[in-house]
Amino acid sequence: MSPSTTTTRFRMGTRPSPMAMEQTGRVETAFRSLHPHIDLEILQITSQGDQHRGPLAEIGGKGAFTRRADEHLLDGRVEATIACAKDTPGPHDRAPGITIGAVLPREDVRDVLVLPAGRPPATLDALPPGTRVGTSAPRRAALLKALHPQLIPVPIRGNADSRLAALDAGTLGADGMIAALAGLRRLDLADRASQILDPTVWLPAAGAGIVVIEHRADDHTTSCLLAPLSHAPTRALFDAERAALATLRGGCLTAASIHATLDEKTDRVTVYAVVLDPAGGTPLRTVTTGPASNPTAAGHQAGEQLLDAGANRLLGARP
Known part of the structure; x- marks a missing residue:
């Protein structure tokens, strides 16, 4: 007997932000179908x-967005x-006993520049020296320093909609x-992009544009229910x-x-990996390839090559 005929209730948790609720709506539609x-x-x-508007480092980094959800999973509330x-x-920072049940199709990985409403569109190159550009991501701050040293990265916090409201x-x-871009599209605000940044130059984050569904590792019924939602090509990229x-x-x-890409003709994954200098100096780069049947091997190789090249020096650095 399939899990769908033996399970009568299923609880799924999500953050309450407008962006999170939009992506949850798409997951809900697919699950109900x-x-x-x-x-x-x-x-x-x-x-x-x-809840916390200060620097993420003060509350444990990205775990600040998943810690309570993990607690809900582990104690059976969802x-x-x-x-x-x-x-x-x-992966080394996650609570034990939690696993990925589904990886949804990847959306756009690109970042964009957003300016206050009513201001004429401009590019990063065209912004006056000293322009303050807000970001909460060390990756973005390092890219700004390396590619646009005339601009000043400043830390900001909040959901995308609240940031936009505060910017306006x-x-x-x-000042921007x-x-x-994927997040703006979820909010139907893609027209707020003043400049879409070239992902071969303005490098995307690991996992950019990917939504995942997690569950308890020992919950085999949930694993079976979620598996059909997973998109195999995106799962390979995610794993790499x-x-x-x-x-x-x-x-x-x-x-x-x-950032990983998949060549479906050759069935190979290519991993582009870069460790940036928080101070804006020269980054360390590598590219690896491997069979899509074992994407983790290509990802692991890319990480090892960066470590061999001295990535630890940059990983421990501060702006």
């Missing part, structure tokens, strides 16, 4: 990251949780900000990027980019 006889309940879980892959901590009101503490990040022991405070 696959399992129409299951009573699906969506529970909103407010994370420490949603069967699964939904998250943006790039907002989850590195002049209360963000920045960097945001994820996470393997490289794990090898570097990276997390949200790491100025690094891991």
Whole structure:
């Protein structure tokens, strides 16, 4: 007998932000289509990251967005949780007993420049020296320093919609900000992009544009329910990027980019990995390839090559 006929109730947790609720709606639609006889309940879980407006380092980095969701999973209050892959901590920082049940199709990985409403569009190159550009990501701050040293990265916090409102009101503490294009699209605000940044130059984050569904590792019924939602090509990319990040022991405070691509004709994964200098100096780069049947090997190799090249020197650096 299949899990869908023996399970009558399924609880799925998500953050309460507008962006999280939009992606949850898409997951809910897909789940109900696959399992129409299951009573699906969506529970909103407010994370420490949603409540705390200071630097993430003060509350444990990316774990601030997943810690309470992990607690809900482990004590049985929900069967699964939904998250943006790039907002989850590195594998070495996760609570034991939690695993990935589904990886949804990858969306756009590109970042964009956003300016206050009503201001004429401009590019990073065209912004006046001293312009303050807001970001919460060390990767983005390091890229700004390396590629646009005339600009000043400043830390900002909050959900995408609240950041946009503060930017427009002049209360963000920045003259513009960097945001994820996929996130703006989820909010139907892609037209706020003043410049879409070239991902071959402005390097994307590991897990960019990927939504994952997690569950307890020992919950085989949930594993069976979620498996049909997973997109195999994106899962290969996700596994490669996470393997490289794990090898570097990276997390949200790491100025690094891991981006994998899949050539479906050759069935091979290519991993582009970069460790950035938080001060804006020369980054360390590597590229590896491997069979899509073992993407973690290609990711692990990329991480090892960066470590052999001296990545630890940059990984431990501060701006």
